[in-house]
Every structure is written in structure tokens, then in C-alpha cells.
Amino acid sequence: xxxxxxxxxxxxxxxxxxxxxxxxxxxxxxxxxxxxxxxxxxxxxxxxxxxxxxxxxxxxxxxxxxxxxxxxxxxxxxxxxxxxxxxxxxxxxxxxxxxxxxxxxxxxx
Amino acid sequence: xxxxxxxxxxxxxxxxxxxxxxxxxxxxxxxxxxxxxxxxxxxxxxxxxxxxxxxxxxxxxxxxxxxxxxxxxxxxxxxxxxxxxxxxxxxxxxxxxxxxxxxxxxxxxxxxxxx
Numbered sequence: 514x515x516x517x518x519x520x521x522x523x524x525x526x527x528x529x530x531x532x533x534x535x536x537x538x539x540x541x542x543x544x545x546x547x548x549x550x551x552x553x554x555x556x557x558x559x560x561x562x563x564x565x566x567x568x569x570x571x572x573x574x575x576x577x578x579x580x581x582x583x584x585x586x587x588x589x590x591x592x593x594x595x596x597x598x599x600x601x602x603x604x605x606x607x608x609x610x611x612x613x614x615x616x617x618x619x620x621x622x
Numbered sequence: 623x624x625x626x627x628x629x630x631x632x633x634x635x636x637x638x639x640x641x642x643x644x645x646x647x648x649x650x651x652x653x654x655x656x657x658x659x660x661x662x663x664x665x666x667x668x669x670x671x672x673x674x675x676x677x678x679x680x681x682x683x684x685x686x687x688x689x690x691x692x693x694x695x696x697x698x699x700x701x702x703x704x705x706x707x708x709x710x711x712x713x714x715x716x717x718x719x720x721x722x723x724x725x726x727x728x729x730x731x732x733x734x735x736x737x
Contacts, residue, residue, distance in 0.1 A: 545723040556713060556728035608720045612665040
């Protein structure tokens with residue numbers, strides 16, 4: 514079983530729509546959680562950290578459910594520029610990060 | 623300021639040749655990581671350097687892979703006797719500290735194609 518699993522999508526949504534997706538992780542001792550964004554043929558960049566109480570950053574909302582071992586990302590009022598692959602990233606307590614394979618989001622005009 | 627840089631950006635080589643990939647981390651970052659990303663796959667951890675400590679090489683897929691970090695800064699990943707399954711994007715990242723919660727900043731990657 515992979516450490517971090519994501520629905521690969523793609524999620525095709527119109528501009529202005531809300532899109533949400535989850536990822537699950539296998540290590541119950543995981544301590545830190547992140548969403549990274551990766552544009553086509555570019556490097557991953559940190560989008561936001563995910564805190565236990567949930568957190569927002571503008572149109573992006575991240576939630577953590579430790580009991581069920583999943584995290585979620587919700588994008589409100591989608592923009593064309595939100596089209597990317599979103600990587601779920603989990604840290605098990607040391608320096609190593611475990612990356613999901615990514616969820617692809619395509620926002621259409 | 624300058625981000626993480628990697629060179630070359632693209633490398634095409636023949637099976638059996640050796641290749642060297644270079645990473646220049648952000649100045650002042652003590653931790654440096656190498657990852658490999660194959661098509662449709664998540665990032666695969668390869669190796670981790672932290673300051674002057676012995677590197678964690680546990681992610682290297684075979685003894686054909688090696689890496690060094692000179693002077694606590696620039697790092698070189700070497701793949702000997704390349705195989706077609708080595709074709710991937712090799713990403714380097716650095717962070718200020720070595721804790722997993724520290725943000726890792728990625729370089730643009732080296733796209734390796736082994737013919």
C-alpha cells in the first residue's frame with residue numbers, strides 16, 4: 514500500500530466552480546501535512562500547510578481528519594490559473610516527506 | 623533571492639553511460655534532498671544531506687546511484703551505467719533546517735532520458 518494515495522482525477526470544472534478532493538495516508542504517526550502545487554513540467558511549490566483545526570488561505574481550504582487519516586483541499590471560485598496538479602504531502606516525524614502522485618485539476622473558461 | 627538551481631535542465635544519454643546531475647541549493651539552507659519523479663508517479667525520495675552529518679542514502683534504488691555534497695553546498699547526483707528505467711525527472715530541494723515541517727524549495731529539475 515502506498516504511503517499517500519490520491520485520486521488522480523482529472524477534475525474538470527468551469528471557472529467559478531468549487532472543487533474538492535482528498536488524499537489518504539497510511540502512517541498514523543504522521544505529524545505534518547502539506548499541499549504542494551505542480552504546474553506542467555515545473556517543480557512542486559508549497560501551496561499550504563494543513564493544520565489540525567483546518568485552515569484557509571484565500572480561496573483554498575485544507576482540512577485534516579486524523580481519525581480517518583485523510584486530508585482534503587477545497588478550492589472556491591476556481592480560476593483558470595488554478596489548473597495544476599495538487600500533491601498531497603505527509604511527514605512521518607523525521608525529515609522525509611511522502612508525496613502522493615497528485616490530483617489534476619483543469620479549470621475551463 | 624536566488625532559488626534552487628539544477629543543471630543540466632535536460633540530459634539525453636545512451637544506455638550504459640554515466641551521468642552527473644548538479645544542484646545548487648538556496649544559500650544558507652542546511653538540508654538538501656534529491657527526489658526522482660517518473661511519469662504519473664509521486665516523488666520518490668533518493669537521498670538527504672543535513673549539514674556535516676552522514677547522508678541518508680536509504681532511498682537510492684541501486685549501487686549505481688551515488689551523491690555527494692561538497693562544502694555543505696553544491697550537490698552532485700551520479701548515475702553509473704544508466705538504464706532505461708532511470709529515465710525520469712530528478713528534483714533537488716533544500717530547506718533551512720532538516721525538520722520535516724520546514725518548507726522544501728524545489729529546483730526546476732533535470733529531465734533524464736536514457737535511450
